[in-house]
Amino acid sequence: MGDGEIIRCYGFNITAAEYNCAEHWHVCYRCPTLEPDPDIAGIGVTIAFLLSSFSTLVGSLLHLLILRSRVRDRESYNPIDRYLRRRVAVPLFRQPRCKEQGGGGKVEEALFQFVQSMSDAQLASGLGVLLAGIIKLRHDTISIYHFSVVTNFGWLSSNVHLLSLLSIRTRVFGSLKRAERVEYARATAGRGGVLGWAGRAFGLWGDVMVRSALMVGMVGMLLYCSWVGAWKEWNSQYECPARCALGRPKGGGPLAWAIASMILAVWGYGSHLFLLCIPLQVLWLDRFRSRFIDNKTEPDHPMKGWQKLARVPWYFLGSEALQWITDGLVWFVWGCYWIGSDMREVRKGGSSWAPGVWEEEFNILGFGQLVPIMLFILPFWQVLSSYCYLIQPPDVRNAHGEILLPMRSSFLSSCWAGRFQILPKYQILSFKRLIE
Incomplete structure (x- = not known):
């Protein structure tokens, strides 16, 4: 079909390249036929997004389970x-065998690096795909179907990124409860005591500021894309340019889903941005939570009746486990369902679809298809390299923790060193020496 396709209108004909939503929406019989865009909805992009989101989801769960297996009963209020x-958590990651081998700390460190890199990748990829979709929307070069795919990818990356922040924040900031802050200050008395803890916490302001700014940009674009998709005819006009939805009346199912998505986005990003701000979180824990939610930080002050009732919904809203189930698992499955549902609509075809759209969009493996798949390998390579670095015997490192091997950043050399207990005096290694 292409730009030369003829569009029949009332009393005249135009080509697909001449079609304009503002001028031709009410005077033409149909929109131009849907054209493939494999760089947005191709098999390579889809696989990369789904696999990266799922691996981040699983990695965050395992890392959080390891961290929470070390929490004492008095620290867990929920x-x-x-x-x-x-x-x-405790039965899985606190078995006697794991304690004897000391593998829990090594696995946790490798998992943390993996989750951290994948979390940043989710944020960057979500920002990139949403920004590209909005630019194409402004240039009138994206269909409603492809804009729906862009929005679904953005939501998928967003939800998984927020979930990964839970384990990263727990690992980096630690517990900010009053008792735990005092214990940490005592343990670090040689490094400045309470001031040392404050320096450690507020020394992260640069990372927090950059991450918060990117998260604000992410939620802003998600809200905008959701509102664009609230057009009441959105789900029945997949082949039309997405720009046709601008200024059209909202309503029906698309509006209901847009409102629900926007509420969840504001709540999710608002709560996580609040938790990233350490002064606000400390103020909440020390001054307000004991007055409105629980009295476990101040047991000498008995709770009132309405405070006991307020604890019940708070336990559900503030539960890390339920947050992983809802924000992580449920929304991941729901996002996969919506992506598959949109693809099924395209695969069915119809009178207004270009022939072979499904096959052409999914079978072309170009630059935009292969690059995301190749980049997806990097985090797994990083976590394997990190783990092999951690299993090094002590005598393979010098006083600065550097491995005394000519290829110390190599995954293969690190694993060989950890596997065969190579001593520092062997500066030049070969497979022959290893075999001997």
């Missing part, structure tokens, strides 16, 4: 999290 910690 009964839902406390129950699941005893039943799931």
